[in-house]
Amino acid sequence: MLDFSALDGAYSILTSSWSAWLWLIPGLVIGLVFGAMPGISITMAMAIFLPITLYMDFLPAIVFLTSIYTGAGFGGSVPAVLMNIPGTSSAVATTFDGYPMARSGRHNQALGVALASSVMGTLSSYVLLLFLIVPVSIIVLKLGPLEMFVIAVWGLLLLGSLAGSSVWRGLLAGIFGVLLGTIGMNTAGFIRGTMGVPWLLDGIPAIPAMMGLLAASQLLNLINTTYLIENEDDRKISFAKIIDGVKLTFKSPIIIFRGATIGVVIGAIPGVGSSISNLISYSETKRNAPDGDSFGTGNPKGVIAAESANSSSEGGAMATMLALGIPGGGATAILLAAFAMHNIIGGPQFIAQNRDIVYAIIFSNFAQAILLLIVGMGFVYLAASIVRVPLRFLIPSVLVVSTFGSYAILGSLAGPITLFVFAILGWAMVRYDYPVAATVVGLLLGSLLEQNIIRTWQISRGDLGYLLERPGAILILVVMIASIAFTALSKRRRKITSSVTDPAES
Template structure:
């Protein structure tokens, strides 16, 4: 399952580029700090530090960014456990039992469970990736342009349909992203949508656009708050109790395994990601547990299930990114941008030609998960204070860094201007519940989609029935339409149920109000 010679070369890459190891701890700290601040997401953290990686060599850049990703996976659980406020959506399920444990005075143990589950399942996700990347490479090499186009369209459809409450808004966002990604000169030599600006001939600069959409737009919306979050007082932190929690995690191997499997599968599907994976893992663990009645009241299994899915989801999403070159969400979209900045295109040919590098990236992520254990414990000590930073200090500093970051990428004012334009667009899209990540991925994949579609058209000679000769593509299209139909049906059902529930709630409130007002009249 493992190409031994490539594996040995990977070890050589790791030990010959010792400088890259130095980026693990800063990356983890950046990820932990940013994701512990509610309102600042993993993707925002990665988008802000992305330009810095331009000046590193390729391996160091990927080590740094994946360290941010790894740190962010756990960072969000700290405020989730201590304050019932998930630092990022992927820590939502951690609040259910984590905060309940915290209220019982078991916050140290809860943090220990979360940290050790994150470490173990982060490693599990990447070990599995290490084992499957070789067979996966053989499969993806058989993928032609038609299948590649089908997979990319499927990914966009999923991102669009699952990233928002409204499927139609998600699909419009995905279509807008694809169109923005095709601005400039296409592979056939036609130039569109440049407004006569030479800077747009190569298309919209994806990194400034991404930083604007994912980071700056969110930061603008924080201007109305004095503190990013009104935090409770800090709680006493005990290393002994945290380690006790870490040790206690090993008592639940079944929960860890289930959470990991769910996390890996969900993480590998574009558009779904860890924000849903942790909820599914939690629900499944609760459903199958004998003591399901204690879930939500401080059951450690709830914390472990949620955190294991978040941590292992990273390995799953990296599998899709490395094998197909398709980002599963915002964070992997940024990793793809980092690959592109170093003129490397992830996907089938990357795995085939750079197998030692792929192994080195995976092995380094395993190291990161181990280092997280030490850095994470240190971080818990300072975490409760981080959340009390006033926006008046955070906002100007981060916005200036983001702006200069885009300048560092483009070397001209076009970068900051792109950031500004897309920050406004991102703000407006967020305001009306359009999934911004669908636009980002569209911008990244637009050019690739058009190229693969053109190749398919040229191969088929313009005959649409050519797709019938490609069973793989047909299967992907079939799955795409079925999953889209099921999502639409599910959301319709969910919306109806929510509307009925809201109506019932309103009736109860009105009845209660009427019951309270009637005696006073009398």
């Protein structure tokens, strides 16, 4: 699994040239700042700095860009915890418990937990990557559209188990999101639901819709509140409490390990990646935790599960990109572009001939993860000040920043209009207890689901027997059904336990 001569080569590369190391901290800081800004995605941050890397050597360029990737990966969770705005789709599950923690005055701890989980997730994913890069690339090549479809359905159904009071409302929110996600032109060239609006041909802009559903809707709701945290004593920014959060994370090594494994495996699948891995990790942890009922109300384990999975997806996505030359998303596509700018083509040949460089990239990511803990600690200390800002300043300001961010994505009013419409929809859904996260994930996965079910239909020519020819899909289906059955069972067991203990308590 490990090529020791290549390891030795990687060591020489990293110690002979110090220029690569110089770019670690600037990359992390840029990533953190950009990741924490609503509307500025990891991809956008990396794209802005891509031209600079043309003037660097190959390794410093990749180290710089991956540092931005690592920093922005965590940066996105800062607004997720403090304002319920997931910087990226991969931070959706972080909001489930991170935001309730912040609202109840445990913002310092929540940020510490998110930071340490991210660091541990990134570190473990690259350790796994070191050993698994070859086998993972073989598995990814075997995944067809049917497997991708089943994984996407799994992600969506999980939201039913994450949903609040009513399963029907959870499923309706999810299916509504899926339908909205298929608006526009599908892969077969049919145009539906655009109402003649040209920009809807590419579908509803997902990031503005997500910002509207999750963030702007919350901001509208907060108009009747004075501060994010009502109790003045709880608003304090405490370095000690951030450290407490970091310490708390290390008490849950199993959750971190599970999150990292889910993150690497799901993150390696192009197009699916971190937007599902954080949900699967969250729901698995919720199912296994003895205090699973408190998830969604500010349980730090929820933050650990989500953050360890989404940060470790970076390792998975890197595996696919390095081993196969297939970018799993925007960020890895930019890394691939940086490879091309230095006349290097990612893929099986690159990994076979330049294993020392691959190992050097992996090692530099270890350093990035460790440095992220230090740089991130200072960053969250500054970012936590937001809880001291009165909401009357925060509400219009964040609405404006979100609007600028949504305009920045497409360069037209399409973004702000989507943001506005989905803010109203999100506000109404939250008011009547529908899980907006289910709609968000449905919206993100709608076109992916349709694309893969159409491909499966075309390959199988409508023959259901095709499923039997795909053992991978059957395996995923079995795991999915077992996971949902276990969730239902543990929910039932908890209900019975609480009905037995409650009368005794009263």
